[in-house]
Amino acid sequence: MKIIRVSNYEDMSKQAGKLMVEKIRSNPSMVLGLATGSTPIGVYQYLIKDHKDNSTSYKNIKTINLDEYIGLPFGDSNSYHDFMKNNLFNHLDIQHENTYIPNGNAKDLDIECARYETLIQEIGGIDLQILGIGENGHIGFNEPGTAFDSRTHIVNLAENTRVANSRFFQSIADVPTHAITMGIASILDSREIFLLASGVKKAQAIACLMTGKWSEDFPASALMHHKNVTIIADEDALTVFDKEN
Numbered sequence: 001m002k003i004i005r006v007s008n009y010e011d012m013s014k015q016a017g018k019l020m021v022e023k024i025r026s027n028p029s030m031v032l033g034l035a036t037g038s039t040p041i042g043v044y045q046y047l048i049k050d051h052k053d054n055s056t057s058y059k060n061i062k063t064i065n066l067d068e069y070i071g072l073p074f075g076d077s078n079s080y081h082d083f084m085k086n087n088l089f090n091h092l093d094i095q096h097e098n099t100y101i102p103n104g105n106a107k108d109l110d111i112e113c114a115r116y117e118t119l120i121q122e123i124g125g126i127d128l129q130i131l132g133i134g135e136n137g138h139i140g141f142n143e144p145g146t147a148f149d150s151r152t153h154i155v156n157l158a159e160n161t162r163v164a165n166s167r168f169f170q171s172i173a174d175v176p177t178h179a180i181t182m183g184i185a186s187i188l189d190s191r192e193i194f195l196l197a198s199g200v201k202k203a204q205a206i207a208c209l210m211t212g213k214w215s216e217d218f219p220a221s222a223l224m225h226h227k228n229v230t231i232i233a234d235e236d237a238l239t240v241f242d243k244e245n
């Protein structure tokens with residue numbers, strides 16, 4: 001794993017955004033794997049500004065998202081469909097039919113998981129996957145204990161994940177209990193992965209990832225055996241690692 005150490009959130013967003021734009025310009029029909037949460041918002045802002053200033057085109061780009069809550073009504077502002085439209089897609093020249101997110105309202109969720117997994121292959125696999133990291137080491141919504149050979153599946157969200165994500169909802173009771181997520185094996189199939197981390201809340205998870213052992217108890221550790229992972233982490237997210245090394 002390669003590490004790019006940056007000073008703060010703004011710097012993380014700029015560095016990751018710059019690298020993404022270079023890749024998009026050299027492969028204008030690439031498949032981007034995208035993430036939600038607070039972490040990638042700054043990167044998306046960088047991409048939007050670059051699109052306006054430098055006309056980087058997304059006309060032939062395909063995107064596929066990691067996950068979606070189950071059961072949030074269509075158009076709910078906390079759904080990852082809305083998050084992606086508001087924070088990225090509506091501000092680019094991307095074709096909306098080329099953006100894919102699991103359907104958390106599908107009648108048959110098992111069929112939806114299988115469909116999504118096939119879709120990843122059909123669009124050619126993911127060239128670059130962007131990941132955040134949960135405080136408990138989750139990637140996508142793959143909670144501790146998820147098998148490393150898992151494919152797109154339904155998850156029961158861990159209580160601490162629901163608490164962490166409740167800041168976007170009116171109350172914890174409104175946070176869905178289930179989600180659909182790409183599996184760890186689906187993520188590992190990506191040809192390249194950027195994992196972004198900012199802030200002291202992520203410091204323990206980043207220290208575990210950089211020094212810890214390969215274990216299904218810590219989902220992000222699956223990345224240790226992928227050959228093209230770059231961690232872009234700021235000083236605050238590296239405090240525990242720095243103290244221990």
Ligand SMILES: N[C@@H]1[C@@H](O)[C@H](O)[C@@H](COP(=O)(O)O)O[C@@H]1O
Pocket residue numbers: 035036037038039040066067131132133134135139140141161165
């Ligand atoms: N499903 C998402 C993850 O993809 C994300 O990485 C994580 C961290 O979120 P944040 O970036 O807001 O800290 O939260 C959610 O649970």
